[in-house]
Every structure is written in structure tokens, then in C-alpha cells.
Amino acid sequence: MKLSSRRTFIGMILVWFVTIFYLLSTMNEYKTSGNQSNQDHLFQAISSIRDVKHQKEEIRNVSELWREIKILQEKLLQGSTFHHQEARSNVETDVKGPSLHHEEVRRRVETDVDEFWRYMKSKLHKLRELSRGKDTELIVNAMLEDGQALHRSAVNDLYALKNVDDIDEWRLKESLELGEIIQKRLNSLQHPKNCQKAKLFVCEMKNNCGFGCQLHHVVYCMITGYANNRTVVIPATHWQYAPSGWESVFQPISAPCLQANGVFPERDGHNILRPDVSSLVGVENDFPINNDYLPLAVPDDIADRLLRFHGNPAAWWIGQFVKYLLKFQPSTQKAIEEGIKRLNWTTPIAGIHVRRTDKVNHEAGKHEVEEYMVHIDEWYGQLKERQPVLKKRVFLASDDPNVLQEVQQKYPGYDFISDQEVSKSADPRNRYQLTSLYGVLQDIILLSRCNYLVCTFSSQICRLAYELMQTYNGDASSNVQSLDDMFYFGGQTEHIMDVREPHVPREQGEIRLDWNDSVGIAGNHWNGYSKGRNRRTGETGLFLAYKIKDRLKRAKMPLYNVKESVS
Numbered sequence: 001m002k003l004s005s006r007r008t009f010i011g012m013i014l015v016w017f018v019t020i021f022y023l024l025s026t027m028n029e030y031k032t033s034g035n036q037s038n039q040d041h042l043f044q045a046i047s048s049i050r051d052v053k054h055q056k057e058e059i060r061n062v063s064e065l066w067r068e069i070k071i072l073q074e075k076l077l078q079g080s081t082f083h084h085q086e087a088r089s090n091v092e093t094d095v096k097g098p099s100l101h102h103e104e105v106r107r108r109v110e111t112d113v114d115e116f117w118r119y120m121k122s123k124l125h126k127l128r129e130l131s132r133g134k135d136t137e138l139i140v141n142a143m144l145e146d147g148q149a150l151h152r153s154a155v156n157d158l159y160a161l162k163n164v165d166d167i168d169e170w171r172l173k174e175s176l177e178l179g180e181i182i183q184k185r186l187n188s189l190q191h192p193k194n195c196q197k198a199k200l201f202v203c204e205m206k207n208n209c210g211f212g213c214q215l216h217h218v219v220y221c222m223i224t225g226y227a228n229n230r231t232v233v234i235p236a237t238h239w240q241y242a243p244s245g246w247e248s249v250f251q252p253i254s255a256p257c258l259q260a261n262g263v264f265p266e267r268d269g270h271n272i273l274r275p276d277v278s279s280l281v282g283v284e285n286d287f288p289i290n291n292d293y294l295p296l297a298v299p300d301d302i303a304d305r306l307l308r309f310h311g312n313p314a315a316w317w318i319g320q321f322v323k324y325l326l327k328f329q330p331s332t333q334k335a336i337e338e339g340i341k342r343l344n345w346t347t348p349i350a351g352i353h354v355r356r357t358d359k360v361n362h363e364a365g366k367h368e369v370e371e372y373m374v375h376i377d378e379w380y381g382q383l384k385e386r387q388p389v390l391k392k393r394v395f396l397a398s399d400d401p402n403v404l405q406e407v408q409q410k411y412p413g414y415d416f417i418s419d420q421e422v423s424k425s426a427d428p429r430n431r432y433q434l435t436s437l438y439g440v441l442q443d444i445i446l447l448s449r450c451n452y453l454v455c456t457f458s459s460q461i462c463r464l465a466y467e468l469m470q471t472y473n474g475d476a477s478s479n480v481q482s483l484d485d486m487f488y489f490g491g492q493t494e495h496i497m498d499v500r501e502p503h504v505p506r507e508q509g510e511i512r513l514d515w516n517d518s519v520g521i522a523g524n525h526w527n528g529y530s531k532g533r534n535r536r537t538g539e540t541g542l543f544l545a546y547k548i549k550d551r552l553k554r555a556k557m558p559l560y561n562v563k564e565s566v567s
């Protein structure tokens, strides 16, 4: 029944089309010639249209027909979007985002804009001191205010440029894909098919240092293992931070057969007796082999791809190891998730990590909350120009519970989010309790999830958060402002930067840089100047920070077969 009615309908449509076609094709002729016989044809056509009209009663259910047309239409549309997607992913695989040169120049401009404003700001502040009470003070103040606005505008323009044509999507895709490859390589290296034959590298956890320091130590072991094709094992013994050992908190880093074997490097003084098992003694630089592979080097085989989408390849690379290590046992996972839930985490959010109790005065200087907040203020100023900001949220991680009260009093316009339990447990007296470890882990994870972070790179926690942040973003290399050091890795080889413009000393403490010189960088003072050692002259001192540029260190490492390592 249904079928026959459809047939009738299709038949009618055909008649209709033929008629129309005929009409159109004869129309011209008819108009010009006025041929009687053509006119006859026209009448015939018109009458057949009438026939069609007469037959319309036979269409029993127009809505059914309409539905069918709709389905057809949807199918067609689906087909075309499918085509579209296919075409786009082809473009992605073929074109692969902006060129490396484009990205290098763009990042260069970003740095220049920042260094320029740091330089100007610092000099203007000096000038303001000199012009107190004079007419020029007003001008300097205006310059500081307008300069700030101009800088913000330039930063936002560059931000927009970074994401022109949704390039950020491409960055994210690249970052996740390459990250997946590294995770698979690590997984396969750490889970050798033959436990007995695998060459091992024992990572001894005897450093008496903070948790961040210990975690970085394991990263150090893992990078050494990766570069030497050795499986890293952690002895399942007592560990300061969790008396029942690493695996009571984290998932095992290597195949269970290796732990069960209870392998230990047999050592006779410094001579390792079993060449298939070696270990790293406490001090990072002790490992007696060539250490060119150490950060800030990245593996040669991924360097080109990595440098294209990321502004700090070494941080991304280290981040992959942090990601591999931070796989929690269910109990740890649960404790951390509950903590995060308590905080009602929502984005956008900025983060500050204010370190007070332990390290200050020993390793690092104290930084007042104002120093952090000036950057947070600036960042929210930029964000507001890009999107509406309802609440200015700041995640505060600190080892001192009093900091929360201080920032709440001083910055009422902000919504501070902080886990006071974590701050209390970070007290050095509680340091080796499990809750304290959960707290540190929660801090690292939350800091890494902030859209913008202000902390001190002298802190291992701050660096861990920064490293981890890179693994789930496209390029978050400039989402952090350090108040002290530049990014570094404990035990890294010399960080070398190239001179791109000569520097002539102007004041005491500055050094000369020439074309083709290179510098072992010591730090950026965040006031337009950096400090370093001219590797040609041996002089150490200051120069304008924009005059040097990073040189990516590539290290030949084993070429792990990705397909082989798919687990």
C-alpha cells in the first residue's frame, strides 16, 4: 500500500519534471516564432499539469512524504558534514599548523614586548623616586599608567594572534598526541617483556629533602633510564613520605616482576658489580656516564615537532615524566578528589603559591603577597578584555595558614580559594604524615590546573605544577610568572643562550656581549636585565635580557618504536 502510493507519487513527480522541462525548452522558441503547433504543445503541457493537480488526492499523507524528504535531507547534510570533517583533518595532517619559523618569531615578539615593559617600568619607577615633589612626577605617573595599558593591549593582541584560525586547537592536539606517544614509550620501557633480561636502573630514594625534590629525583632517574634504555625501579623500602613505601601512595612505576625480584645494585665502592643493574647515588651529578641527555635537553627525535607547538620544550618533556609518576592508588585519588570537591573548583582561575615556613631564609627570599598579586591583577586586567569576568578567583596554596587571612584583608575584590587543612598539614612538624603528602599532591595538581600561575621557580612544587600544566595544555609555557628564578631542573646541564644583539656595558656590573657569543644563563631579574656568564670571555654580569635567545638542546636518545610500544 505504502509502496504503491510512493510509486504513484514518484511517477507524478516525473511527469511534473518532464512537463516543466518541456515548457522551458519550448518557451523560447514559442516566444520568437509564434508557431501554432508549438502553442498546441504548450496547451498539451498545461493540461498535463492539470492532470497532476487532479491526481493530488492520491497523495494520502503529505506529512509522511514531508518526513521522508526530511530524512533524505538530513542524510545529505550528514554526508556533506562528514565530507567536511574529512577534508579538514586532511588539511591538518597535511598542513600541520604554522611553520616553526612563524612560531619562533611570534614567541620572540611576545618576549620582546614583556622585556620592553619590564625595562621601562623599572626605569620609570627609579625616575619617579628622583622626581618626587617635582612637576615631572605627574608625567612619570601618567607614563606608568598609560604604559601599563599599552602593554596590556599589546599582550592581548599577541594572545589573539597566537590563536588566529584556532591554531590553539592544533597546539592542543599536537601536545596530547605527542604526549600519548611518550607515555606509551615510558610504559613499554617500564614494563619489559622479559623481566630477567631487562637492564635495570635502581632509583634510590635516600635524598633527605622535600617531597617535590624527591619526586624530581625520580624524574631524574626516569630520564636517565629513558636515555640509556634501562628500566627504572624504586626499591620497595621505607620512604620518608609514606612509611609503607612509594606504592602505598602511587601506582608502581615498573612491572611487578621487577619489584618481586628485589633487585639491588651490588656495589663495591663505586664499582657496579652487575653491569645490567646500575643505580644513582644520592647526589645528582654522580652518575658516571655522559650526561648530555639531561634537561634542559629534549630527545632529538621529537624536538622539531615539539618546538613547533611549544614555547618551553624542556618543561613539556619533564612534565611527561611527572605525569607518568603521578598515577595514584585509589585511596590517594579519593583523598585528593574529596579535597578538590570541598573547594568548589571552577575556572577561569589564577593561582599563587606562597611559601613561608620552611624554605624562606634558607634557600629563597621571602616574597610579600603584594608581589604575587600585582601579576594576578595584571592578568585579570588582560582577561577582562577578552571575556566577561564575573568573579576574580585565586587559588592560594601555602604552607602558612595565616596567608589566607592576609590576602582576604588586603584584596577584598578577589575570591580566594584555599584548603586550610592543607596549609596546616604543610607545617614542617607534620610533614611526614600521609595527610601532608595528600595535601602537597592536591596543591601540585590544582596549581597545574590554574589558567595563570604566580610562584617562585626556586620551589620544586611551583616547578612541578608548571611542568604538569604543560601536559594537558597546548602551549602553557607563558602561563606562569616566577618571582625569582627562571625555569630550571635540579641537576641540569648548563643552560646556554645565544646572543642576538651585542651589549655594551653602561653601568657597573654589566658585561659585554658580542655577535656570536653565547651565555650560560644564571637568571632573569624581571626588570629588563638578565644575569649570565659570557662563555667566550668568562665574565659574569648583567645585560639587557632581550639580547639573548634560547637555544634548544637536542640529545640523541634511543629511538623507541612507538608501534611496538602500544600496550
Ligand SMILES: *[C@@H]1O[C@H](CO)[C@@H](O)[C@H](O)[C@H]1NC(C)=O
Pocket: 033, 035, 036, 037, 038
Ligand atoms: C511550426 O512547427 C512545425 C512542427 O514543429 C514545423 O513543421 C513548422 O515548420 C513550424 N513553422 C514555423 C513558422 O516555424
Ligand SMILES: *[C@@H]1O[C@H](CO)[C@@H](O)[C@H](O)[C@H]1NC(C)=O
Pocket: 060, 061, 062, 063, 064, 067
Ligand atoms: C499522516 O501521518 C501522520 C504520522 O506520520 C499521522 O499522524 C496522520 O494521521 C496521517 N494522516 C493520514 C490522513 O493518514
Ligand SMILES: *[C@@H]1O[C@H](CO)[C@@H](O)[C@H](O)[C@H]1NC(C)=O
Pocket: 342, 343, 344
Ligand atoms: C562550596 O559550595 C557549597 C555550596 O554552594 C558551600 O556550602 C561551601 O561553603 C563552598 N565551599 C567553599 C570552600 O567555598
Ligand SMILES: *[C@@H]1O[C@H](CO)[C@@H](O)[C@H](O)[C@H]1NC(C)=O
Pocket: 515, 516
Ligand atoms: C658569526 O659567525 C658566523 C658563522 O659562524 C660568521 O659568518 C660571522 O662572520 C660571525 N660574525 C662575527 C661578527 O664574528
Ligand SMILES: *[C@@H]1O[C@H](CO)[C@@H](O)[C@H](O)[C@H]1NC(C)=O
Pocket: 197, 198, 199, 229, 558, 559, 560, 561
Ligand atoms: C632497549 O633494550 C632492549 C633489550 O633490553 C631492546 O630489545 C630494545 O630494542 C632496545 N630499544 C632501543 C630503542 O634501543
